[in-house]
Amino acid sequence: MNFTISEENYIKSIYHLQQQSGIVNTNSLAAQMQTRAASVTDMLKKLKNKKLLQYERYKGFKLSETGKKVALQVVRKHRLWEFFLVEKLKFDWDKVHAIAEELEHISSDELVQRLDNFLGNPSFDPHGDPIPDKNGRIPTINQQNLTNIPLKKTVTVSSVGNQAPQMLEMLKHYNIALGTQVSVLNKFEFDGSLQIKILKQNPCIISEQVAKNIFVHYAE
Amino acid sequence: MNFTISEENYIKSIYHLQQQSGIVNTNSLAAQMQTRAASVTDMLKKLKNKKLLQYERYKGFKLSETGKKVALQVVRKHRLWEFFLVEKLKFDWDKVHAIAEELEHISSDELVQRLDNFLGNPSFDPHGDPIPDKNGRIPTINQQNLTNIPLKKTVTVSSVGNQAPQMLEMLKHYNIALGTQVSVLNKFEFDGSLQIKILKQNPCIISEQVAKNIFVHYAE
DNA sequence: ATTAAAATTTAGACAAATCTAAAAATATTT
DNA sequence: AAATATTTTTAGATTTGTCTAAATTTTAAT
Structure with a gap:
C-alpha cells in the first residue's frame, strides 16, 4: 500500500x-x-x-494494527534521517526536525534499509528517541524525568520530551546534551524548580517545566 | 520563492x-x-x-533566466543525491534515478550545501553528468560520443546519454562504466555498429544507438 | 489557395485536501 | 432534566493538478 x-x-x-x-x-x-x-x-x-x-x-x-505499522515506518524514517543530518551532515540537533519532516516521506524501502546500515543501525535518534527497526520494534530504555530523581545521584541525559526548537535552544544554552552527566542538588518547593550540577560546570537552576522534559537514566 | x-x-x-x-x-x-x-x-x-x-x-x-536558475538548483539536488546514493549507500547506478526524483524536491538550501560538502563537492554524478554548483555554474568537459572517435585511439568513458534503466543495465552487461578505457577497432558501414575493445576484455560489438549514447574524453 | 492534418488551447469536469458556516451529537452546568 | 456549552460532523465552496472532448490555430499537402 x-x-x-x-x-x-x-x-x-x-x-x-x-x-x-x-x-x-x-x-x-x-x-x-x-x-x-x-x-x-x-x-x-x-x-x-x-x-x-x-x-x-x-x-x-x-x-488499527495496520495503521500502527505504517506510523512506525514513518517514525523510523524520520528518526533515521535526523540521525543522518546530525551525525553525517553536522547539523545542530535543534535544526533537523523540519527537514526530517520532508525526508520521512521518501518512499523507497531499500533506501531506508541502506540508510540504516550506512548509519550503523542506530537505536536512538539525536534527541534520544528510539528508532523503530525494520519490523517496527522499538528499543526500550529505563528512563525517568529529572523531577523524579533522588538528590545527589548522578544520572545521564537520555532524551528530551519536548523537541520544539525553543526547548532545544534552551538546552544548548544550559549546555545540556544527550549523554550529559547531571545530578540534582536541590528541589525548590515554591515553584518546583531544580538546582542541578552538570559535570565541570557551576550549579544552575532550571524550571520544573524544563526538568519534566529532560529524561535520564541511571548510570548503572 | x-x-x-x-x-x-x-x-x-x-x-x-x-x-x-x-x-x-x-x-x-x-x-x-x-x-x-x-x-x-x-x-x-x-x-x-x-x-x-x-x-x-x-x-x-x-x-526565463529565473526559471533557468530554479531548474539548475533542482538538477543540482538530483545529481548530488544520486552521488550520495551510489557513493555512500552503495546503490547500483541504474537504481538511483527514481529515488533521486523524490529527493530532489526536499527544499532546505542548507541541506543541499551540507550534502555537497559531505560528498566532497563532486563535479560529476554517477552517470557522468555535471553537477551545477551553488550558483548554477556547470563544469564542462570535452567529450564526444563513441561514433566520432578515430579508430584504435584509447579513450575514457565520461558519461552516458540515455539513462533509462534499460540502457544502464546493458552497459553493466557489457562491463562499461564511467572511467572505463575503450578503443574502437572497427566501424561496420552496414548498420553503423562498432567493434570495440575494453581493457582486459575480448573485443565486442555495440550498436550505433548504444555508441551514440556513450560519451568519452581523450586521455590527454 | 483550399483542404487536410497536426498541434495547441479552451471549456468543463473530477479527485484530493483543505476551508467556512451551519447543523447535529455529546457533555456539562445549573 | 432542561438549558447551555463544547465537540464533532455535514454541506457546500475553493485550490491544485489533472483529465476528456471540442474548438481553434498553425502547418503541411494537394
Whole structure:
C-alpha cells in the first residue's frame, strides 16, 4: 500500500497522540496538525476506508494494527534521517526536525534499509528517541524525568520530551546534551524548580517545566 | 520563492528539452512528462504568471533566466543525491534515478550545501553528468560520443546519454562504466555498429544507438 | 489557395485536501 | 432534566493538478 504525504502525516500524529492518551479525539488532532476539525473529520473517513483507523463518529479513534505499522515506518524514517543530518551532515540537533519532516516521506524501502546500515543501525535518534527497526520494534530504555530523581545521584541525559526548537535552544544554552552527566542538588518547593550540577560546570537552576522534559537514566 | 513538486518537475523537464532543441513545444513536453497536452498548457500559464517562462500561445516556450536558475538548483539536488546514493549507500547506478526524483524536491538550501560538502563537492554524478554548483555554474568537459572517435585511439568513458534503466543495465552487461578505457577497432558501414575493445576484455560489438549514447574524453 | 492534418488551447469536469458556516451529537452546568 | 456549552460532523465552496472532448490555430499537402 502507498500513502500520500498528507495521510502519512495524519497517521503519524495520531500515533504520537495515542501513545500519550490511548484514544484520540478530533480537536486534539486538529490542534496537533495545525488544521481545522472539519478537515480532520474528512481525513478520518478516508483513513477508516483504508482500514488504517478504528473510528466511529463522535466516538474518538485510534490506529488499527495496520495503521500502527505504517506510523512506525514513518517514525523510523524520520528518526533515521535526523540521525543522518546530525551525525553525517553536522547539523545542530535543534535544526533537523523540519527537514526530517520532508525526508520521512521518501518512499523507497531499500533506501531506508541502506540508510540504516550506512548509519550503523542506530537505536536512538539525536534527541534520544528510539528508532523503530525494520519490523517496527522499538528499543526500550529505563528512563525517568529529572523531577523524579533522588538528590545527589548522578544520572545521564537520555532524551528530551519536548523537541520544539525553543526547548532545544534552551538546552544548548544550559549546555545540556544527550549523554550529559547531571545530578540534582536541590528541589525548590515554591515553584518546583531544580538546582542541578552538570559535570565541570557551576550549579544552575532550571524550571520544573524544563526538568519534566529532560529524561535520564541511571548510570548503572 | 517556493515551488510545488509539480512545478519543479515541469521546470526541470523544460530545462532538459531546451538544452537539446532551444525552444520547447507542448507535445514534446507532454511526452516527456507522461501527461496530456492540455495539462501542459494549464501549467504553462501558471509558470508564465510566475515569470519562470517565456511563453506565447501556439508559439512554443522556454525558461526565463529565473526559471533557468530554479531548474539548475533542482538538477543540482538530483545529481548530488544520486552521488550520495551510489557513493555512500552503495546503490547500483541504474537504481538511483527514481529515488533521486523524490529527493530532489526536499527544499532546505542548507541541506543541499551540507550534502555537497559531505560528498566532497563532486563535479560529476554517477552517470557522468555535471553537477551545477551553488550558483548554477556547470563544469564542462570535452567529450564526444563513441561514433566520432578515430579508430584504435584509447579513450575514457565520461558519461552516458540515455539513462533509462534499460540502457544502464546493458552497459553493466557489457562491463562499461564511467572511467572505463575503450578503443574502437572497427566501424561496420552496414548498420553503423562498432567493434570495440575494453581493457582486459575480448573485443565486442555495440550498436550505433548504444555508441551514440556513450560519451568519452581523450586521455590527454 | 483550399483542404487536410497536426498541434495547441479552451471549456468543463473530477479527485484530493483543505476551508467556512451551519447543523447535529455529546457533555456539562445549573 | 432542561438549558447551555463544547465537540464533532455535514454541506457546500475553493485550490491544485489533472483529465476528456471540442474548438481553434498553425502547418503541411494537394
